[in-house]
Amino acid sequence: QSALTQPASVSGSPGQSITISCTGTSSDVGGYNYVSWYQQHPGKAPKLMIYDVSNRPSGVSNRFSGSKSGNTASLTISGLQAEDEADYYCSSYTSSSLWVFGGGTKLTVL
Amino acid sequence: QITLKESGPTLVKPTQTLTLTCTFSGFSLSTSGVGVGWIRQPPGKALEWLALIYWNDDKRYSPSLKSRLTITKDTSKNQVVLTMTNMDPVDTATYYCAHVTGFRVYYFDYWGQGTLVTVSS
Numbered sequence: 001q002s003a004l005t006q007p008a009s010v011s012g013s014p015g016q017s018i019t020i021s022c023t024g025t026s027s028d029v030g031g032y033n034y035v036s037w038y039q040q041h042p043g044k045a046p047k048l049m050i051y052d053v054s055n056r057p058s059g060v061s062n063r064f065s066g067s068k069s070g071n072t073a074s075l076t077i078s079g080l081q082a083e084d085e086a087d088y089y090c091s092s093y094t095s096s097s098l099w100v101f102g103g104g105t106k107l108t109v110l
Numbered sequence: 111q112i113t114l115k116e117s118g119p120t121l122v123k124p125t126q127t128l129t130l131t132c133t134f135s136g137f138s139l140s141t142s143g144v145g146v147g148w149i150r151q152p153p154g155k156a157l158e159w160l161a162l163i164y165w166n167d168d169k170r171y172s173p174s175l176k177s178r179l180t181i182t183k184d185t186s187k188n189q190v191v192l193t194m195t196n197m198d199p200v201d202t203a204t205y206y207c208a209h210v211t212g213f214r215v216y217y218f219d220y221w222g223q224g225t226l227v228t229v230s231s
Contacts, residue, residue: 001172001173001174003156003158032216034216034217036216036217036218038157038218045206045221045222045223045224046149046157046206046218046221047221048217048218048219051217051219052216052217057219089156089157091157091159091217091218093216096173097170098159098170098171098172098173099147099159099162099170099216100159101149101156101157101158101159102156103156104155104156104157
């Protein structure tokens, strides 16, 4: 199984919105509504931000939202804040009943 | 409150076998649907899913590492153990264990702090 494809980096100014894409295949992202997104600050463990494409766990800001179209899922962060600067990873369940992660995207808040 | 913590050697030599233990609390691996997975992250690189074990001893492995990995559980001790054979310097990474909460749940909602394993002679 190949890693999901994410842009290496994205950036935005405080208050702006950004979107991070996550492209897979019909055997993972496109085949199931089981895409999740994780935020990772330097030296820290990943934190679940979005599950099942568009659901937010309790305690996660509603500035974070997820969506999917075809084989591409997206994470949108609105009203960017300095604390959002981190690495973001998507993950999907696959047709082989396994998991795959994306290559990660570094978000810089300018 | 669910917590997980990884433990094991910080340094292993090439060709050796790595044994990592995930000790958890706040849930039981005898509860239907629950699972514990392992994910690793080489320094400066992306997350990579390795393996997962469910409450019913159903085991899943990354195809690229399947021949080298074994995942087991000890429900009485609240532990999951991952062994990886024939370690190589490219296996240097922070290894995380993480919790899966139930049926038709395919995300990791709680993570351990991770443990850095360096492979070097």
